[in-house]
Every structure is written in structure tokens, then in C-alpha cells.
């Protein structure tokens with residue numbers, strides 16, 4: 001991830017404080033005080049090499065970068081550039097709180113870190129949402145036809161009140177497929193109610209309170225229909241640091257997200273092997289206190305199975321040994337390395353061999 005040009009935007013993300021004042025400041029900066037785009041505006045919004053790393057370092061949390069990433073990918077500006085190699089910059093994410101920030105700016109990337117399991121699918125989905133939904137990649141237009149694009153033209157970025165300062169929501173108006181982003185910058189679950197009818201959504205036909213509209217939930221991957229009047233009080237529940245992105249309009253439309261690459265070595269890709277290296281969803285899930293984990297491996301290999309918490313910290317190594325090919329099963333009893341019970345929450349299970357790795361989310365509910 002690379003950022004340049006928009007240093008004001010960059011600094012707004014970098015110095016973001018997780019408070020309602022911080023949300024206001026971020027909104028004002030992203031709105032460019034009404035100038036965007038135009039005088040004093042910065043057109044490029046993208047992060048510097050490994051800025052997602054440095055931001056997670058500054059926030060001391062991978063989890064806290066999630067809502068920031070959602071905002072970054074859905075606000076106006078040129079698309080974020082993300083390129084996978086970045087040779088010579090950064091050692092990947094490191095661990096939260098790792099002291100040597102400069103080391104991670106100059107070095108060989110180590111992608112084998114806990115936060116990757118959390119951030120990689122999130123960044124991937126955001127990039128595809130931005131690419132596939134014009135609401136989020138539109139450029140502001142000369143809507144009053146005076147030959148200039150400035151604050152006199154219709155906004156392509158409208159804040160929506162959530163009634164809770166720590167939950168930030170905005171609309172990217174787009175005819176018949178309006179983009180809505182809602183992010184929770186707090187460490188607790190939040191439910192907010194948005195008035196989307198007065199938010200500024202646009203449709204070809206006049207809005208009809210009795211008509212039906214599609215709500216496409218682009219994070220949860222589900223589409224459903226609502227009556228227009230239901231959009232007056234549209235309820236959204238978000239996990240701690242959770243994100244929601246909707247496309248609201250006249251048709252069902254979900255992003256196409258290709259599978260994340262699981263091949264670590266670029267020299268030995270083999271479709272047959274990839275398809276038979278599989279970590280199944282644990283069951284039951286949610287669970288308390290014990291859950292069963294099943295996986296298959298195509299060849300005899302050294303296999304590691306590790307549980308991480310949502311911050312990317314290792315909780316327990318369940319397995320680290322050579323296993324023969326085939327189906328394997330074991331259980332996790334919700335304890336950490338020293339045998340103590342871990343708290344309720346989301347845990348990440350990472351299965352890795354010498355060539356592949358795969359991750360599942362597990363929910364422990366005590």
C-alpha cells in the first residue's frame with residue numbers, strides 16, 4: 001500500500017484519534033473543507049509504502065486499522081494503489097507495538113504475520129468493492145454546468161448522522177445504486193439508526209415510500225429487499241471496529257471476490273494440491289467451550305495449526321509436526337498456551353504447511 005500527494009489525508013489517518021472529535025476532524029479533512037475537488041484539494045488519496053503497517057503500529061492494533069481502511073477505500077479520490085511485492089520496503093506487518101518502526105520501512109517483507117489474516121481479506125474485499133461499484137470510484141462532476149468542478153456542484157460525499165459520534169457514516173450518491181459506508185471506531189458493539197431517505201440518495205424514478213428497493217450488504221455478502229419507508233430508520237449493528245458497506249438501489253448486486261491466494265511459494269503452484277489443502281470451518285461455531293477442527297492435506301508435510309486473537313497475537317499452537325496426507329481432526333478446548341481459559345470473542349485459526357496456508361474465524365461464546 002502506497003501513499004503520496006495527499007499528505008493532508010495521510011496525516012488525518014495517521015494521527016486519527018478514536019473519539020467523536022477525531023471522527024469530526026477526519027470527516028472535515030476528507031471533505032477538504034468543502035473544496036474537494038478544486039482549490040486546495042488533493043486528488044490522490046493513497047497510502048505510502050507499508051502505511052497499513054505503520055498505521056497499525058501507530059494505533060497499536062491491527063483491528064483498529066479495519067474501519068480506517070473501510071473509510072480510505074470508500075471516500076472520494078483516485079483508487080488506492082496496492083502492489084504485492086514492494087521489494088525494499090518494510091518487513092510486512094510485524095507485531096502490534098513492535099518498537100522498530102524504521103526497520104519495517106526498509107527490508108524484506110515478511111508476510112507471515114498474525115495481522116495479515118485479519119487485514120488481507122478486508123483490504124481485498126474493499127479493493128473489489130471500490131473497483132466494482134461506481135458509487136465508490138466516481139469522480140465529482142460539473143453538475144451545474146459552469147465549466148468548473150467545485151463546491152457549487154452536487155456533493156459526491158455526504159455525511160449521514162448516526163446519533164453516535166464514534167460511528168461514522170456517509171453516502172456516495174449514485175443513481176439507482178447508492179453507496180453507504182458505516183464504521184464503528186469504538187471497541188464495543190454499536191447499533192445505530194440512519195435516515196437514508198433524507199441522506200441524499202438518488203434514483204432515476206422519484207423515491208417511492210411504498211416501492212421496493214434492494215439493500216446490498218457488500219461486507220456480509222447478502223442482498224435483500226425493503227419497502228422504501230423502511231429506509232427512513234435503517235438500523236445497522238456493527239462489531240467493535242466493525243464496518244458495513246451497502247449499495248442501495250433498484251437491483252441486487254454483490255461484489256465478485258476471487259479467492260485469496262493460498263500459495264506461498266510462487267515456484268510450485270499446483271491446482272490439484274491447492275484444492276485438496278483445506279481447512280474446514282470448525283464445528284460447532286460459535287462454541288463453548290470446545291470445538292472440532294478438521295482439515296485435509298494432499299501430501300505428507302510439516303503442518304502448523306495456530307490460534308490467534310483478533311489482534312493477531314498468538315493464543316495457542318495446536319499442532320506443529322509432520323503429518324501424513326489425508327483428513328485430520330482435533331479439538332480446541334478454548335485454552336491458551338498455559339492452559340488458562342480464554343475470553344469470549346473472535347479467534348483466527350491458521351493452518352499452514354510448507355506451501356499453503358488458510359485461515360478460519362472461530363467464535364467463542366462463554
Ligand SMILES: [Ca+2]
Pocket residue numbers: 141142143144145146147148149150152153
Ligand atoms: Ca460546476
